[in-house]
Amino acid sequence: MSELLTESSHSPTPATDPILRVSSVSAAYGARQVLDNVSLTVAPGEIVTVLGHNGAGKTTLLKAVFGAISRSGNVEFDGRELRSQSYTAAVGHGMSFTPATLPVFRDLTVQENLDLGGISLRSRQERREQVEKMQTLFSLLGERSGQLAGTLSGGQQRILSIAMALMIKPKLMLLDEPSLGIAPSVVQQIFGQIRELAQEEKLAVLLVEQNVRASLRIADRVYYLRHGEIILEEPAEVSAAREHWWDLF
Amino acid sequence: MNMELLEQLLVSGIVLGSLYAALAVSFGIIYSTTRVFHLAHALVFTCGAYAAVLTASTFGTPVWVAMIVGVAASILIGLGIQAGPYTIVQRRSKDPINVFIAALAVGIAGTALLELLFTASNRPLTGFPEHTFVVGSVTVTLVDVVSMVVAWLSILAVGLFMTRTNRGRAITAVRTNAGMAEAVGISKKRVYLLVFAIGSAIAGLMAQFVTLNGAATPSMGLRYVLIAFMAVFLGGIGSIKGAAVGGLALGLITMLTGLWVSLDYGTAIAFGVVIVMLIIKPHGLFGRAAV
């Protein structure tokens, strides 16, 4: 599997204080236990990926951390204890969330989408600056600023959704299956951007994926989630060196 | 064709249509944002009327004070229904039918309670300056004129609020993509309360004018609110403009039937139009197919 190591491999970041510490988090949908005692950490500048198949609880995990669903256990973000279902607080403290499907407001323009991405920012000035910054970072957002987001291609929408998340200058990005339905070359472009941001701005990233190869290319550490439980944690190169991962799912 | 009758019915139709338009907008923002088929909106409407009547008769306040109390009562009841019964049900089940049933239950129980407390007799609201304008063959009262102006001002205010303010944009976000609205940190709970407050306020406001024109009765709300529902579906969900146009259209249709048949059949004809529209254009005049 050496072709996976085309980019320079990352050594796991030294154990700096994690910006996200998830401890013994469990969540259920009605009678169904979806997450069972999950613990993980993410350090500033680190890209952590959680791999698991459909139904393993990946999206639920992100939503539990973000605070969009009720959960038990502890989530500590940037030194603060977050309460269950407190996503507005999470956003206020610098956590962004990008859903897997419908990640943009399709009936609104690119510009309006970016504005909404920054709606939690206090100052209008700050929001305007961020919008400009995003349009510079991703040129298509400037070019298509007045276009309805629903008419963009899947890859373009994904780029917009990442930009929306970046509007609040997050300390931690939660990404749900960012490669879903996107052509490989666009996936590479997006993941490349993310990795640059992680390195430059010490942005922590927690992404859940099914696309093993693409995520291992940029991740520092990997967790494997199966039936709602973390069954393994290891550095990305170790995972990348495996013959196959199917018995881990 | 009786020209004078036509003119009178046209004006009456516009007056009625303005009332329907405002009610449609009031229901429309609640429904399109929260997707709750808020049948108890009828109760909110009726309580606004009764609160005004009670204030005027118990405390002898000037009529405009009573009207303000009426609007306040509507807001409180509307918020109470959302924060109480609806939230309780939604916490337990995601199925929209369940909230509809809850709305039905609140409506049934609430209306019956009003009947017990106030009996089914009419309670009028008096004190509004009485004046009648006569223009040519058309007669229209001051109450009607004020109600029309207030209705359209409310609709305009809501429209501006939605496009020009942050809170309004947050409402639009929740309406079009609740998942993303959460993702950018908008509090869905607060937005829901906000739309209920706005919708209930307008309903309460319009209830005042209906009461001034007639009287408060326990079941007055259902008829008006049902037409408001029809107008929203006619005009397309999610469109303020659509709801307003739908309401105006239904008002005109209801009145203009008087040219040919007894006004009793006005609602029946309006219903027919709604059915035809629902078949031809299931998403309403201005609505868009679900994303």
Next chain:
Amino acid sequence: MEYWATIGIAILTYAVLSVSLNLLFGYIGELSMATAAFFGIGAYTAAILSMPPAQSIAGLTLSSGVSGYDLNPWVAGVVGVVLAAVAALIISVPAVARVRGESLILLTFSFQLVFSQLLTSMQSVTGGDQGISGLKPLAIFGHEFTQARQAIWFYVVLLIAVVALGMLLGSSPYGRLLRGMRESESAVLSVGKPVIVPKLLVFSVACGIAGTVGVLQSNYLQSVAPASFDVNVSILVVAAVVLGGAGNIWGALLGSVILGGLTPVIRNFTADAHASQWQAIIFGVALFVIIAFRPNGLIPEGSRFRRGRRPQPELSEATPTPDTAHSRIEVTSESRPVALAVDAEPILVVKGLSKRFGGLQAVNDVSFSLPERTITALIGPNGAGKTTIFNLITRAITPDAGSVTLRGADISAMDPREIAIQGMVRSFQDVRVFQKMSALDNVAVAVPQQPGEWAWPLLLRPVSSRRREREVRDRALDCLSLVGLSKVAQQPVGSLSFGDQKLVAIARLIATDGELLLLDEPTSGVDPGSVEGVIEVIQSLRDIGKTVCLVEHSLHFVDKLAEHVIFLDQGRLTAEGSLEELTSRPDLVTLYFGT
């Protein structure tokens, strides 16, 4: 005794009305607020038709002034039922034309209110607020049944007949079709099954049932009045059905017993003038409590009393893990597609296909053909139009231009269902299997030639219907075996893994006997452990003579599966050939394949 019989009749009336609404709510998932209106249509029609013509004595008109037609009450009754069933079209046609959910609730609400309005307004026909009285009593061959304790037996017989009808329909191919429709109409159409007529039928049956008890009531009470058929009655019926739980006939009956039995109890405690208000308050509160704390009703749908459950032969209870779902057909996982010499006529020919959505040209003059017994892959960047092409050739959407021929026959003018019957069937990216139904039922829906789907044959030809049903189930089991899922045939599909659900969807397509299978992203979302199984199944499809065209993003799988690859970009067909040929082109590499 008479008192209890009267209460019994009230309960039985609600029970029949609840069964009627339950047919709609349970099978189609739609709530109608107009049950009382159809109740009333039956009652009033029977009344008006059986009434004698208005008599006048010395210039004064007797009875309510309503003029009847003096028909035999039984004939009048039949007309009443038929009229109710036909009037159902007023709500079923819009329902079929996409008026759903709250829009349909609103429609039925409006219909109910207008019906009540017309009853009071059209005095000369209906007797207005007073209604019509003095009707002929309930009678068979001259025997009159005017007492409650005599008439109640008619109600009992009616309820039993209606429940039996409901159960018969429920466990039939028709019921299976309805349950599938409830979850995904597009999936039902995509396997060549009808959607419109079954839906119209269930509305008519439900409204006919309501009309029948209306006829009975008009004859028993010998009168009709608007108050018995107003919106409050409709609401109470909704309450009964909701209390019991949707789709659950026993629950609906329990709900009716509670509601029907509550009224006399209340009357014991309060002044009569306030009784109806207290009744309403109690109903409202009870309804709220039930919906808040037991939203599935008193008898949940999963219980043993669920309607339509036939005892099934117990198959193995083993829960499959993705790894063990292997195809029975021996195919080595390393087998690669060999480029076949394209000899025969192509099974599908697409010419000049185009489609524009607003400002976006989604598909631009695309032409290609699919050779028989091959696997072709449609690849390309996201937004290139791949799924749109599937939608266009199966006519799920209408193309702006272009023609499509299947085995030489022009299918450009057909609808998705006809195209499926012609032999081109498709799967969906989001699977669209019927989650609440077993895997076997999912596949059985797709088996062609099931007369039982039209409902009549169940009654007219019970023996051959049952035989055919056995054949259908055997065929469905075969298809499940082909994808290696025979062990989970009885399991509800919703409990299977996503990968297995995709396999059920493929089994469903096999069951249609369609020759050309369009698979939309068959491996996307499937966990890496199950993917090999899906690939094997797709390869085996070719071996049993099918032609496959699939949309796929993962080049790894395209490599394993497809002899022929079509590359689409921004709606245009940019390249065609084998995967090696395409990946060796530098312009495509930059565009799509990446480094």
